[in-house]
Amino acid sequence: MVLKIFFPQCCNKADSGLLVGRWIPGQNSAVVLAVIHYPFIPGQVKQYIHQMRGQSGVDLTVLGSWSMPKEGQEGMESFLRDLSTIFPQGQWLQLSREMGKIGFRCEGEKGGEKDKVIFIHYEQRKVMLSQLHPIENGVPDPQTESQLPQVFGTVCQSEPLFFLDKYDDSPVKLTHWQSEGREGSIIVELMKQASTPVCLLTTWILTLSSVCLPRILNVRPMRFISSKLSTCVQLSYRTEHLQTVSSPTRATTHNHFMRKANIFVSFFVDVSLGLLLVSWMYRENRIGKLANTLVPAADHIAKELEELLQWLMGAPAGLKMNRALDQVLGRFFLYHIHLWISYIHLMSPFVEMILWYVGLSACLGLTFALSLLSDITALLTFHIYCFYVYGARLYCMTVYGLSSLWRLFRGKKWNVLRQRVDSCSYDLDQLFIGTLLFTILLFLLPTTALYYLVFTLLRLVVVMFQGVVHLSVDFINSFPLFSMGLRLFRSYRLAEGVKFRVLCEEPGTPLHLMMDINPLKVSRVVQTYRTPTYSCYPKDSWLALCKKLFLGELIYPWRYKTTKID
């Protein structure tokens, strides 16, 4: 069996002493965490290790001895060998290194057998901060699968061990990654201190608003409107986010921490972009200009629709329309447009003021501005939606009537119980009236179909635009900016696996490998750390959508999916 020893790079030049670490059970490998230097008292060392074991929860032991003799320190070998009797252990490692040589030597005594030894060097600080993401697919190798997570987990959990250093004034002097120079940032520390009162304040505000708002929003019409307007949906969604971020408890798991960080960064970016937009829009009274172009734009749309209807009432594209029905439908829709335009003109004095105040809400974020845009589009094109519903209903009735009467024409009927077409003997009057209706519906079909087609196309254009806006809102909401930044600038924090590099391979000395962290692929980063949103995605496949359009059923192509945040 091959003995694998994970050795931190920072201890390569450490003075002689004891190796502290952990044996990984069942894998015949050991992780070295630190080196305790001379002079030490064995009793104090044992007490310290016992204390550390309790604090960190890691099964720390003294693994063996490390000797790197300098001038004036000969004769250590025998001393180190005698230490094995003091500390109780299953296997005692004796590592030694000579100045000027790269390779180590290891003498491990285990029943006299000379095992083959591999030294795997790792960068302790990086491994401590990194988070291992197991690969889902692929054949997992049972031997390496549990080994790497255990190594990473051991280093990560042994943080209390790294508080004391060899420069501290304590009975036990350790060498580990902190010996290379302590690192810490003032800004991070200040933010950590400031975060607690800010979190408490935000939580208080949110609980206050969550008490008041449901009273208002639970009235039936308000609830219906608020479920239809995407701004309200986005508002509720952001409130939820804020609640997650501002909870005063610290994040326990890595996933939870990443989610909080992602939400916070995306919120920050969103609000800053929103403020930028607001400052640009309000600067030269651009919002006033926008409001002034809104009513003429609505007028223009209405005029275009009127022209379209006049074209349909004539002989559009040379199609054979039934004149009477054509006139009826055309006049009906023209009257509708007339009503709509009157309504818009009624509202026009108030438009600028409403837009000014509503535009201020874009301070809450760019996503709010986009949701507002989507809502304003929906309100302005409400008449197109109405026309689409009328046309679709009429067409749907025509198609269903025709299919049923076509079955009557052939002498069959639909068996609802058996879900199939059966023959049926009809009465004389049923046949007569059925045939008359069939003839009428058949000859009126081109007219209704054309109106349906035209209004469906218009509706689809509006829906596509709204869909694009919603997709971009969704993107801003769910993209994990913090994880992406981490992946780009501190790629060792998100690890997919490790790769090994040969450092020194000489006959006679054990093999030395360098373990480098393999960072997670960018696509996996996005996939793993995406904030689950109310993403809107197409409800039907293309085939089902075409079938619905053909039959005249009303389509709602985007469906909001509510996901629970786990």
Added chain:
Amino acid sequence: MGADSGSGAAPGPAVPWRKVLWERQPFPDNYVDRRFLEELRRNEGLRQYRYWAVVQEAGLVAQQISCVALFLTLWLYMEQGLLSPSTLLWTGLLCALLGYGLYQALAPRGDSDNHHRTRWSDLQSASIFLSFTFGFSPILRTLTESICTDTVYAMTALMLLAHLVAFPYAQLSPPGSLSLNAALFASVCLASRLPGDLHTSGGLDSSSSPSSLHTFTMLCWALLVFALWPCLLQRLRDRAPWVFGCVCALVGVCGVGGLGSLWPGGAVLLAALLGTVTLLCPLLLIRLQSDKDNIQGPWDEAEIREDLTRFLH
């Protein structure tokens, strides 16, 4: 089994060959003996037709063809303005009443109770027909306005052909759905092509739309000819078969005569068609029976000839 002997070569008659599959026999799989095709039966169940019986049955087909011709004649009369719709309407009403009286007179004895009920339901049906037809006439008269005349004529021809093909010649009384519907569809198409009154058509229209009365008349006559007349015929066939034959002949003559008054060439064609259908086709049928060559044998699908009604009780 039998692989060493060549195909078709029969071993000696030591073991007789049996027509079974489950037993290994020293014969090849495709061996047949001299009893091959013994059970073949030719032209079993061949019916012997008698000429005049077939002619009588074919008379019904000819009758239906001439019905269609009569209907078309009426339409031609209205289109050329030779008959006014109101005259035709009253004639139709009269014919309907006469036919109804005849229908009731020929009713089978012994259900007088049924009579009252059916008279009331008949009245209901009639009022439904009339009201619906009158109600839909304004819609129906402008239905095919924008479709060109050739298309309308083609559709009509197709539908009338479908009517003739799908007509239930065996059992006339419950009318066949497809035939009746096709005939009504054709009549609606034709009705929308009638010339209208001078009052109703617009000044600058190229095609004048018919008035509601034209459409209504057309549809009433279609109903009479295609829906109610076969019911009466069925009654006649049941109760007085020799009268039925005379009636068929009469209808044929009327059809030819009616068409002849407007289009003599058409009348000649119609007479030829009727003669072919009634006299020539049965002759062909009987002559060609001798060329029949059906084979039946034990390889046919099994037919259950037993009377299974005993299981119903």
